Amino acid sequence: MSRNTKKSARSESVSAVRRAKHGWIWTLIFAVISLLWISPLLIVLINSFKRKAFIFKNPFSISRYSLFADGFEKWSKGIEKAFFGVQNYTNGIQRTNFWSAFGCSLFITVFSVAAILLFCSMTAWYVVRVKAAYTKLFYVLCLFSMIVPFQMVMFTLSKFANMMHLGNPVGIIVVYLGFGAGLAVFMFTGFVKSISIEIEEAAMIDGCTPVQTFFKVVLPIMKPTVVTVAILEAMWVWNDYLLPYLVLDINKYKTIPIAVQFLKQSHGTIDWGAMMAVLVLAIIPIVILYIFAQKYIIEGVLAGAVKG
Amino acid sequence: MEKTIKKYFPLFMLPTAIAFVIGFLAPFAYGVFLSFCKFTTVTNWKWVGLDNYIKMFSKGADVDVFVHALWYTSLFTVVTVLIINIVAFAIAMVLTKGIAGTNLFRTAFFLPNLIGGIVLSYVWLMLFNSVLQNYHLTITSSPWSAFWGLVIVVSWQQIGYMMIIYIAGIQNIPGEMIEAAKIDGAGRWQMLRYITVPLLAPTITICTFLTLTNGFKLFDQNLALTGGSPNRMSELLALNIYQTMYGMTGWQGVGQAKAVLFFLLVAAIALIQNKISTSREVA
Incomplete structure (x- = not known):
């Protein structure tokens, strides 16, 4: 009897640990998915501050230069060029x-x-x-x-x-x-x-x-x-x-x-x-x-x- | 008591009744009547019997577009019903596991549903066309790109809504049944197949019919995202009726006849749903 309770208690704790572990993975996956889910709205928000010409050409980037290929200076200049505040x-x-x-x-x-x-x-x-x-x-x-x-x-x-x-x-x-x-x-x-x-x-x-x-x-x-x-x-x-x-x-x-x-x-x-x-x-x-x-x-x- | 209340008819009934007649009953009845007329305005009409209904399907400039719209809409409806319900159900399954962040995820998935079809469509039109321009295309380059564009927008909008309904349904499944099935050694697929899905049948019915009628009646997204382009080949039924009515002079009668047919189709779907739901309640 006591052995049985012990066993079930152990298996319960094992499954609890497993559930928690799985839960953590699911949380991570869903964090990414739900961020992607609302990303169209975020993209619109960011692009609303960009110059007209830069919106349609590439709505997914904030600078026409790459941070890694062109270096920080060019990249940040590109940002300055693309954005122009609340004019839109x-x-x-x-x-x-x-x-x-x-x-x-x-x-x-x-x-x-x-x-x-x-x-x-x-x-x-x-x-x-x-x-x-x-x-x-x-x-x-x-x-x-x-x-x-x-x-x-x-x-x-x-x-x-x-x-x-x-x-x-x-x-x-x-x-x-x-x-x-x-x-x-x-x-x-x-x-x-x-x-x-x-x-x-x-x-x-x-x-x-x-x-x-x-x-x-x-x-x-x-x-x-x-x-x-x-x-x-x-x-x-x-x-x-x-x-x-x-x-x-x-x-x-x-x-x-x-x-x-x-x-x-x-x-x-x-x-x-x-x-x-x-x-x-x-x-x-x-x-x-x-x-x-x-x-x-x-x-x-x-x-x-x-x-x- | 009933007698005393009855005296208050002018206050309790009359305002709603008058508005109901203006906003629904008279336009509906007169709309049915006008579908048998050739007309340009509500006062300038001539009785033509079934002419409009015959013209709708007989040779003419509009008939190919209309027949196209009929099966285009049917296909669109089937595809969106499947995608929306399957994805919404899958998300609901995960969000009822009790994982951390459930409320936040639910909030995010539901959000697009609150934004209107016109506004949403322009959000997506920008995304679609800016990606497609790299291939020298637009979303309305072909009826099929327009089709899948509409499917994506509508799915994105409605999955969160159906997810909410599925979550409520799953949470209503009694815990003892799940426990009992687990003790009996049911695997994950067996649980899904023999416990979750059968017990969710009413919820599945509701969501299926909601997505079904939503797909059939879709208008705003169609107007804003494709406008029927190219060549009216991405027109769904509702937009087709609108274009016949307001875009083709002399065809108002046919447009109204199409609207009556459209109403009968939607009503038939509603009646079938009602029958399924009530038969389940009896059984």
Whole structure:
């Protein structure tokens, strides 16, 4: 008996050592792979400070001389020649009118997502609590809208939006609320169905109106789902290209993806200096947000994928 | 209680319902209607019955491009589904071993997913073309370089996403089952074959269908990376519909008919997925 325990203890420690050893190798391998994985973004960052002519010719080097073959002096001179500070940024910002595009994207994303969260959570609660044919129909239509690709409605939607003068950052919120309602209502209803009705009944007996009941009792319980839906819809709206391109009055308002795409269209060929700088400016806010809200973003994406 | 809530219809239901009609329902219904019309705007239309659907597949300037786009998209979808799922699964297996740095690696792999398709495509366009220029080529030199360029961009973008789902699935496998299999002397491949993969079936279904619909509906990357070049031979379905609609005067009706067909294809995929998922829940 004691021998057996000893033996198993030993084999356990052996396997623990082996696992640790393997783990160390895996860590090393994955450190290299994940660095390579994000290297395209790092390359763009470095090249955004280089002169136009040096970007496209060789984006992978920082000097046209080799440190080993040509010596340190030549090499460092090559670096000086290739880099010229933030000129790409001033150029890119000016060409794309970047800050206005950034403001436009931010405005549309924040208020569209806010509208979706507020109205769709209310609607979802109503749909679950009021059992009628029209609420059921609305729910089914929401499910249905989730499988319809945007190309199906792009022509008619953009023309309707145009006729109703929704082609501005405020009007497009209505379009996003309508097209984003499917997913939001679906996710919120899924959650409301799991809340027990007794709490709400108690609140109503205590004299709460439905509005008070919803905002003071129901909405606080829904918080995790609100975060999930907020992340999913924000990722969609912020990165969306075709919908704002077709709906917005493009001469007046551009979102970031539209501004990036225009950097190519207006010149035929691409000014890679300006492009690198604008790409960096477009990516950095996302990376910063990701660093701070990583936990929520990954959980949100996961919840959305499994339910959707 | 239900009665009291019901009175609040204008507040709780109406705003969403109105926006839903404007943003989805009316454009959808009218889109179906217009697919049977010859039209230039929503007010200027003439009923032509099934003409658009027939024109879509009969001889004309556009039909070769469309048929090409159909199988080009199918092939693209199959290739990306395989690559994304296999690589994402492999990474997820390693990142559930509990090795040091797991969180950091997961962060890095997931990052590209947050960046939009247009922005990502220009990152890669620079890389592709600066390498290819050494051989006097560009990414759109042939439909096949464009194809693999798109595959790389889309895989890079989506592998992190699917990896997250696979990691969650693998972590949900009960530890006792793995222990039991180990005690029974199962080898590493046997574990994978008889424990991990079967228990991950629901996760695999989700990821397969997500990548399937993503591949089918791909637009932004296609527009930014290749724009359909060369000669519209790297157009995927979504871009083909867009070009028919906005690039060819007089073909709006055919474009809308293509969009309806496109919708039916995507809907069919969604229904098949639903059937598989629910049948598993029953069984």
